[in-house]
Amino acid sequence: MRLNRILLSTALVVVALVIQVSVLSRLHLPGAVPDLLLLTVLGLAMVYGHVGGALVGFGAGLLADLAPPADHAAGRYALVLCVIGYLAGLIKPETGQVKSATGPMAVVVAAALGSTLLYAGVGALVGDTAARHVGLPGLLISAAVYDLLLAPFVVPGIMALARRSEHDPLSETSAAKQATDISSGWLSSGTGLRIGGQRGTLGGLKTKARSRSTRVGRIKGVKRL
Structure with a gap:
């Protein structure tokens, strides 16, 4: 990844993680928690592509695994976001710009459902059965609804910032x-x-x-x- 991508991705991921831990996780909403970190990874992946999306997802998930209060094994959420970032990057538009909001919203819903299922599946492999006690169907529905409501305020702005960082006026002038x-x-x-x-x-x-x-x-x- 180029330096401007690394700097922008790091800044956005850190801000999203701080808001996620300090604000969203303390709202005590029924079911799942709105996943701002997931939406940040999706916005960057739909501009940077599958390789960039996988790298950003892995880094963001690893920070989430290590950030307190972490109640699961390190690397679990990193694996989930790495896979989600890779899959979201595969549907990157050729120009980096989307013509309608239908595609990104569908990606958000699929990512919310897929990340919840994958997180619960990895937890089942390592012996974490918390998803069974909470209720997996309720987690899936609430995660999809919360992320879908939050996505219009997050994903377009992140994609715009990522596209702007891709177009460097100095490099364009020299080229x-x-x-x-x-x-x-x-x-x-x-x-x-x-x-x-x-x-x-x-x-x-x-x-x-x-x-x-x-x-x-x-x-x-x-x-x-």
Whole structure:
């Protein structure tokens, strides 16, 4: 990942994690907790692609695993967000911009359901059965509803910041200047002018050859006479 991506992703993930731990987790809403960290990963993944999304998801999940109060094994949420970030990056638009909100909202719902199921599945493998006691269907419905309500205020802004960081005015100016220099150099010493110069040179050589042959013919004619 490039430096601007790393800096922006780190800043957004840290801010999202602080809000997640200090505000959202203390609302005591029924069911799941609104997952601001998941929405941040989704917004970055839909601009950076599957590789960037997987890296951002892994880093964000690892920070969430280590941030207090952590009540699960380290690496569990990192695995979940890494997979979600990779899958979300696979549907990245070619231009990095979405034409309607239907696609991102569908991605948010699928990610909320998928991350909850994957988190519960990994917990079952390591012996954590908390999801069974709370009720998995209630967690799925509440997670999808909370994330869907929060997504319009988070995902578009994160995608806009990510797209803006991708377009560096200095790099674009230098690239345009380089293209201009290349084009001007191609025009000044291009193939067409070289061919023309070669044609002119060949024409001069032909003229000289003809004059030489004429002189030789004249000399031969004089000798014959």
